[in-house]
Amino acid sequence: MTPAAGTRLWLRDPLAILAEGAAGGIVVAGSRIVERVAGGARPAGPVDAVFDASRHVVIPGLVNTHHHFYQTLTRAHPAALGKPLFPWLKALYPVWAALNPEAFRLACRLAYTELLLSGCTTAADHHYVFPRGLERAIDIQVEEARALGIRACVTRGSMSLSERDGGLPPEALTQDDDTILADCERVLGLFHDPAPGAMVQVALSPCSPFAVTRRLMRDSATLAERHGCRLHTHLGETRDEDAYCLEVFGMRPVDYLDEVGWLSGRTWLAHGIHFDDGEVARLGRAGVGICHCPTSNMVLASGRCRTCELEAAGSPVGLGVDGSASNDASNLIESVRHALMLGRLTYGAEAVSHRDALRWATEGSARCLGRDDIGRIDEGREADLALFTLDDLRFSGAHDPLAALVLCGASRADRVMVAGRWRVVDGAPVGIDTGALREAHHRTALALFGAA
Ligand SMILES: [Zn+2]
Numbered sequence: 001m002t003p004a005a006g007t008r009l010w011l012r013d014p015l016a017i018l019a020e021g022a023a024g025g026i027v028v029a030g031s032r033i034v035e036r037v038a039g040g041a042r043p044a045g046p047v048d049a050v051f052d053a054s055r056h057v058v059i060p061g062l063v064n065t066h067h068h069f070y071q072t073l074t075r076a077h078p079a080a081l082g083k084p085l086f087p088w089l090k091a092l093y094p095v096w097a098a099l100n101p102e103a104f105r106l107a108c109r110l111a112y113t114e115l116l117l118s119g120c121t122t123a124a125d126h127h128y129v130f131p132r133g134l135e136r137a138i139d140i141q142v143e144e145a146r147a148l149g150i151r152a153c154v155t156r157g158s159m160s161l162s163e164r165d166g167g168l169p170p171e172a173l174t175q176d177d178d179t180i181l182a183d184c185e186r187v188l189g190l191f192h193d194p195a196p197g198a199m200v201q202v203a204l205s206p207c208s209p210f211a212v213t214r215r216l217m218r219d220s221a222t223l224a225e226r227h228g229c230r231l232h233t234h235l236g237e238t239r240d241e242d243a244y245c246l247e248v249f250g251m252r253p254v255d256y257l258d259e260v261g262w263l264s265g266r267t268w269l270a271h272g273i274h275f276d277d278g279e280v281a282r283l284g285r286a287g288v289g290i291c292h293c294p295t296s297n298m299v300l301a302s303g304r305c306r307t308c309e310l311e312a313a314g315s316p317v318g319l320g321v322d323g324s325a326s327n328d329a330s331n332l333i334e335s336v337r338h339a340l341m342l343g344r345l346t347y348g349a350e351a352v353s354h355r356d357a358l359r360w361a362t363e364g365s366a367r368c369l370g371r372d373d374i375g376r377i378d379e380g381r382e383a384d385l386a387l388f389t390l391d392d393l394r395f396s397g398a399h400d401p402l403a404a405l406v407l408c409g410a411s412r413a414d415r416v417m418v419a420g421r422w423r424v425v426d427g428a429p430v431g432i433d434t435g436a437l438r439e440a441h442h443r444t445a446l447a448l449f450g451a452a
Contacts, residue, residue: 061121066320119386128157284313
């Protein structure tokens with residue numbers, strides 16, 4: 001099923017492919033793409049195996065740049081229905097305090113699997129909930145990613161400012177700054193691989209300006225500099241956040257980001273909605289990446305990310321599904337469609353195309369994660385690919401296959417390859433019993449987080 005090491009596999013004559021000069025397909029050797037084949041041509045070198053891709057639309061594996069896997073356990077939770085961000089968070093914090101390692105492991109497995117099935121090959125998770133007993137949450141995320149063979153960017157999140165200190169979360173969900181920083185060092189030392197082709201990278205990700213101390217923001221930036229890793233946090237998601245920052249820090253969120261040493265190309269932000277023109281220009285100049293989360297932004301009615309202005313200003317723009325309590329799915333190709341629709345509503349029908357939305361979810365997302373080895377179909381890049389068929393009724397009558405993928409609403413990949421290995425075959429994840437996983441995850445979710 002998966003080609004042996006050294007084997008050259010030709011994915012031949014795709015129905016459509018999101019790559020220049022590859023109408024005849026691509027050749028994969030080991031973990032990388034080694035050749036694009038022109039339409040009607042054959043590969044320059046010999047091949048050992050051929051995969052007939054004539055039923056498939058081939059795109060670079062999607063890259064998800066923001067999620068909270070644990071929230072798959074509290075989808076459509078009664079405590080959170082119909083609320084905007086701050087009341088939504090306050091309703092869910094006490095619920096999430098019950099999270100334990102067994103439940104978290106199932107949540108990670110489920111979220112990775114769901115993402116893979118939607119064509120995602122690299123997943124970043126923002127995990128910031130470490131109740132007593134779950135201190136090794138990042139280790140669990142890495143173990144689960146390795147077992148599934150998906151590429152991961154695990155981000156060591158944190159909350160150190162409880163309600164008592166003027167923050168938003170309850171004390172049971174916070175840790176002190178020293179404990180957090182020591183664990184950041186630990187997981188960076190254990191898991192962060194800065195090399196091209198890395199399967200696991202670590203980033204540091206204080207939850208948001210209203211959940212951690214100034215010191216933790218500063219020390220995280222220093223630590224990231226020392227280890228050569230990325231920085232991630234929520235910023236500019238709601239107007240409430242502007243008001244909070246003005247009241248507590250005496251400045252707007254972007255000024256605060258600057259003050260704590262985060263206004264750099266090392267940083268990518270989740271949401272990035274409420275920035276004025278001057279702030280967009282500053283973020284762009286600094287090369288700060290923005291993870292646009294269209295589905296979540298619509299569910300919580302948080303606002304519309306200024307994707308086009310940010311990209312024009314120089315910011316990499318990527319996509320994220322966001323946590324499964326505000327999406328409530330982990331389906332990245334579905335969020336590509338939402339990005340297209342929300343973008344058109346904001347900028348007009350001629351301003352945002354399906355190619356723009358796909359670019360955000362692939363190359364843009366890869367740049368947010370600081371990676372130039374994934375996100376495109378090109379010689380030398382990792383062989384991370386998502387293959388979709390257009391066999392469902394919803395695609396019948398479609399003319400442009402690539403546009404149909406987004407406009408008709410693809411939701412499940414037929415095949416997914418990560419680092420040259422098939423991880424989804426015929427619409428099913430390799431090595432995972434989805435029925436058993438669904439049963440265990442759902443049972444755990446109801447038992448732990450069911451409404452009292
Ligand atoms: Zn989030």
